[in-house]
Amino acid sequence: MLRQKGFLIWSGAALILALAWGLPASGALNPYVIQILMYVGINMILTLSLNLVNGYMGEFSVGHAGFMGIGAYVASVLTVAVLPPAWAAPAFPAVLVCGGAAAALAGLLVAYPSFRTRGDYLAIVTLAFNMIVKSVLENISWLGGPRGYLGMPRLTTLFWVAAWVILTLLVLRNLVYSNFGRGITAIREDEVAANLTSVDTRRLKLYAFLISAFFAGVAGGLYAHLLQFINPRSFSILKSTDMLVMVYLGGVGSLTGSLLGATIFTVLLELLRPLGIWRWVVGPLMLVLLMIYRPQGVMGFKEARLFKPKLPTPGGGSPGPPAPAASPLRGQ
Amino acid sequence: MQPILEVTHLSHSFGGLKALTDLSLEIFPGELVGLIGPNGAGKTTVFNLITGVFRISQGRIFFRSENISDWRSHRITAAGIARTFQNIRLFKELSVLDNVRLGAFGQHRYSLLDALRRSRRFTAAEQQVTNQAFALLERFNLTHYAHTPARHLAYGEQRRIEMARALISRPQLLLLDEPAAGMNQSEIEDLIQRVRQIQQDFDLTILLIEHQMRVVVNLCQRLTVLDFGQTIASGTPQEIQRHPKVLEAYLGKDGGLGQEAPEPAEETP
Numbered sequence: 272m273l274r275q276k277g278f279l280i281w282s283g284a285a286l287i288l289a290l291a292w293g294l295p296a297s298g299a300l301n302p303y304v305i306q307i308l309m310y311v312g313i314n315m316i317l318t319l320s321l322n323l324v325n326g327y328m329g330e331f332s333v334g335h336a337g338f339m340g341i342g343a344y345v346a347s348v349l350t351v352a353v354l355p356p357a358w359a360a361p362a363f364p365a366v367l368v369c370g371g372a373a374a375a376l377a378g379l380l381v382a383y384p385s386f387r388t389r390g391d392y393l394a395i396v397t398l399a400f401n402m403i404v405k406s407v408l409e410n411i412s413w414l415g416g417p418r419g420y421l422g423m424p425r426l427t428t429l430f431w432v433a434a435w436v437i438l439t440l441l442v443l444r445n446l447v448y449s450n451f452g453r454g455i456t457a458i459r460e461d462e463v464a465a466n467l468t469s470v471d472t473r474r475l476k477l478y479a480f481l482i483s484a485f486f487a488g489v490a491g492g493l494y495a496h497l498l499q500f501i502n503p504r505s506f507s508i509l510k511s512t513d514m515l516v517m518v519y520l521g522g523v524g525s526l527t528g529s530l531l532g533a534t535i536f537t538v539l540l541e542l543l544r545p546l547g548i549w550r551w552v553v554g555p556l557m558l559v560l561l562m563i564y565r566p567q568g569v570m571g572f573k574e575a576r577l578f579k580p581k582l583p584t585p586g587g588g589s590p591g592p593p594a595p596a597a598s599p600l601r602g603q
Numbered sequence: 604m605q606p607i608l609e610v611t612h613l614s615h616s617f618g619g620l621k622a623l624t625d626l627s628l629e630i631f632p633g634e635l636v637g638l639i640g641p642n643g644a645g646k647t648t649v650f651n652l653i654t655g656v657f658r659i660s661q662g663r664i665f666f667r668s669e670n671i672s673d674w675r676s677h678r679i680t681a682a683g684i685a686r687t688f689q690n691i692r693l694f695k696e697l698s699v700l701d702n703v704r705l706g707a708f709g710q711h712r713y714s715l716l717d718a719l720r721r722s723r724r725f726t727a728a729e730q731q732v733t734n735q736a737f738a739l740l741e742r743f744n745l746t747h748y749a750h751t752p753a754r755h756l757a758y759g760e761q762r763r764i765e766m767a768r769a770l771i772s773r774p775q776l777l778l779l780d781e782p783a784a785g786m787n788q789s790e791i792e793d794l795i796q797r798v799r800q801i802q803q804d805f806d807l808t809i810l811l812i813e814h815q816m817r818v819v820v821n822l823c824q825r826l827t828v829l830d831f832g833q834t835i836a837s838g839t840p841q842e843i844q845r846h847p848k849v850l851e852a853y854l855g856k857d858g859g860l861g862q863e864a865p866e867p868a869e870e871t872p
Contacts, residue, residue, distance in 0.1 A: 442719055449718035449725065450704075450711045450732075453697070457705050460694035466676035467654055467686060469709030469772055473675075478715060572696060582750055583700065583729070585737035 280577065284437050291433035305429055307541055309497055312432035313490050314533035316439050318517040319526065320486040323443060325515070326523035327452070328479050329459025330385060331394040333511050334401030335487050338374040340506030341404060342488025343495040344414060346370035350496065351422045363426045367435070367492040374488025375481045377404070382480035386473050389462065401511055408503035419502025427497035435493065439486050440578075444526060446482065448580050455479055456524070516554045519561050519568050526578050528570030535569075605668055607632045607808050608653070608684075608776055613662030615648055622648045623832040626662070630776070635802060635809045637823035637840075639816075641852070644829040646812045647689060650778050654686055655679045666776070681709030685774035687765045689781045689812070695754035699745055699764055702753050703736040706768035732771075739767040759790060766797075770805060777801075779811045783818045795821050820844070828852075 294300050300308075317339065324332045349366045350359040359366070377400075384396045409417045446452050454475045457465035465472055495501045513536070521532020536554070543550040561568065610628040614621070623645040630636050638646050651657045653664055655676040663672045671679055680686075685706070694702050711732070717725040740746045743763040748756055753764055762782065769777060782798070783791050795818065802809055813819045819826060820840045827837040830852040836843055843849055 445719045445721055446715075450708060450713070450729070451715060451718055453701050453705050454708055456697060456701075457694050457708075460696060461692050463656060463676075464688070464692040464694070465705070467656070467680055468706045468768055469677050469680035470705060471677045471708075583733040585734050 276577070276581070283577075287433055287437065288430065291429040295429050306497075307537065309427060309429055309432045309493075310541075311534050311537045312429075312436045313493050313497070314513075314517060314537050315436050315530050316486050316490040316493070317514050318521060318529040318533040319439050319443055320483045320490065321514045322518050322521075322523065322525070322529045323446075323455075323479055323483045325518055326525065326528075327447060327459065328455045328476070330389060330476075331391075332381070332397040332483075333394050333508070333515065334381070334397030334399075334404075335483075335514050336506040336508065336510035337397075337401040337404035338377060338484040338487035339491035339494070339510065340408060340501075340503065341377050342367075342370035342374040342491030343501050343506065344370075344408060344420065344491075345373040345488070346492030347420055347423050347495045347501060348414070350424060350426065351420070356424070359424055360426055363431065363496070367431075367489045370492035371485040371488035374491065375485040378480040378484025379477070381484075382477045385476050385480065398508070401506075401508055405503045405507055408506070415502070417503060419500060419505075421500040423496050423499045423501075425496060425499055427493045432493055435489055439489075440526060440530075442482065442486075444578055446478075447526070451475060451478060459524075512558075513554055516558050516561075519566070520557060522568030522570030522573065524572045525568070525570040525574055527573070527575040528568055531569055604631055606630055606665075607667055608810070609665040609668075610649075610653070611663050611665075613649070613652060613659070613664065615645075615652055615657060615660065621832050623652070623829075626829070626834055628827060630808060630810060632775075632808050633806075634825065635798075635811065635823050637819035637826045638810060638812045638829065639814070639819055639826055639843075640829035642814070643831075645832040646829055647780060648832075649829075650686060650780055650812065653679075653778065654684060677709065680772060680774075683773070683775040684778065685769035685772050685776075686778035687762075687769055687780055687782060689784060691758075691761045691765055693753040693761055693764055693768075696752055698750050699740065699753055699756065700733070700736055700749040702764055703739055703767045703771055704732050706771040707732045707735065709772060735771055736767075739771055743767050758785060766801070770801065773805075775806075775808060777807050777809045779809060781812050781814055783813060783815055791815070791818060794818070798822060816844075 295305050317335065321332065321335045324330050346366045346369065349369055350363075354362055354366070381397055381400050385393050388396065408414060414420050447455075454465065454470040454472070457468070457470050458472050458475060462472060491506070517532040517536045518529065519532075520536055521530070522528025540550055540553065543553055565571075606629040608628070608630040610626055613623060613626040615623040626649060638649060640646055648657070652659055655671075655674055655678075659672045663670060665671065666679070666682060666684060671682065674682075694705065697705070711728060713722070713725045713728050737746065737749070740749055743766065745760065745763060745767065748760070753761065756764065779798070783794055786794060798809065799822070801807060811819065811823065823840060825837065826840055826843045828835050828843060828846070828849050835848045835852055836846045838846070
């Protein structure tokens with residue numbers, strides 16, 4: 272049973288990667304559709320990343336665009352100014368990892384305040400963080416200041432986007448369905464009780480922010496090498512709001528929901544292009560309607576069976592010593 | 604014999620309000636000790652100080668001769684002090700099984716990388732904790748609800764989940780905060796049986812906060828009585844029942860032994 276599901280997941284992932292490689296090359300899809308698919312993928316990574324903090328851990332970060340921005344700028348500087356042009360393409364995955372790592376370091380800056388504050392107060396800390404990142408970027412002249420930074424080669428392909436979506440999904444799934452993931456959800460449910468059941472909440476907050484910021488940074492790198500132009504305004508609160516809409520639309524505390532939310536939101540905004548500037552009303556309006564009618568989102572706290580591990584049962588070929596039924600913990 | 608828990612000159616205040624004054628307490632391995640007193644006497648404050656919910660400003664706490672006064676909660680729990688709560692605090696959206704497994708968080712010995720790679724060590728450790736959790740669920744008649752979110756269960760069952768969650772961490776000292784709150788007579792009899800059984804099976808030392816005299820007189824070997832944060836008496840249940848100060852402060856006011864009034868919530872962590 273477990274074997275079968277593992278097989279299904281891996282062959283599905285391989286199929287998606289093959290398609291992401293083959294379809295653009297074959298010319299069967301028009302470049303516009305490919306472009307949209309790449310945006311969907313990048314938004315999926317962002318949504319998964321934010322969902323870890325907001326959905327699973329139950330904190331409220333409104334500053335994730337800051338992490339994305341850091342990843343985007345670090346990756347861009349690497350391909351434009353640091354690496355020789357010929358190296359940029361083969362080193363692209365490593366470049367993205369560097370961008371993600373830089374964002375993860377910034378994640379520490381937000382994780383530490385989260386030891387002491389939570390809820391509304393932490394939301395304000397993340398908001399301030401987002402604003403700081405934006406103003407710092409605006410004031411560094413060799414990064415183009417408010418005019419932005421350009422010259423990045425178009426290295427982002429559907430294949431790389433698909434590969435990172437799969438990696439993000441895999442990491443988050445394995446995290447969520449582990450001791451660490453249970454601890455992270457326990458923080459959401461009752462932080463004091465979590466501490467008193469031996470959950471090291473500080474360490475888990477650190478992990479959650481590190482992982483979340485890392486993937487937001489990677490998404491930023493992919494975004495920069497797709498658009499080939501970034502400016503600080505692309506990573507303002509508005510971008511963070513978009514991510515919030517995708518998380519709360521798809522469903523908090525759900526991987527399936529994250530994928531769904533990112534897809535619906537991205538495609539919808541594309542379809543509404545004829546509305547011109549009015550389409551930017553759609554996101555916030557959706558957020559308002561969602562909060563009123565379905566605050567947990569489409570898939571709130573629910574998961575597609577594909578992503579869930581088998582329900583744990585006792586025994587089941589355990590390599591560990593079996594616990595006696597009557598008094599399992601005696602004579603430890 | 605070395606005491607398993609030693610509290611010396613512990614005081615605590617909230618702002619200007621003295622919640623606890625100069626409490627000293629020694630508990631020896633295998634004992635079942637009761638901490639009693641009227642509402643607001645500072646009983647839960649003692650638990651919150653022992654388990655690191657409140658920072659200790661005056662006094663010291665030793666657990667197995669180790670000074671744990673400035674440890675953080677998760678470390679204290681992992682070292683072997685588990686507790687339950689007066690007003691049940693479960694992880695409501697999580698399954699009963701996950702609630703219990705979380706109690707063993709401090710026992711896990713695999714790294715983040717093990718989890719992300721789904722390594723052999725991860726699989727083995729998860730299975731072991733799952734087995735322990737199921738063994739406890741069986742003991743508390745909860746197997747049937749293993750995959751049900753904890754919030755769906757009835758009050759009495761939720762209390763049992765808390766107990767299972769506390770026990771899976773293999774504690775040496777168990778702190779029970781008003782385990783009989785909100786229970787009727789037959790449920791209390793049942794609880795008394797259960798506490799005795801658990802103490803025997805798990806080699807536990809238990810410190811118990813209780814409001815209802817019937818419970819402590821039946822269970823505890825020693826009692827300490829608090830009133831307005833002051834220790835007014837300690838001794839065997841028989842001595843306590845005759846102690847004039849106790850009668851005045853605690854029993855006299857309530858109108859006698861065994862009277863059970865509904866419990867308003869005391870200060871909580």
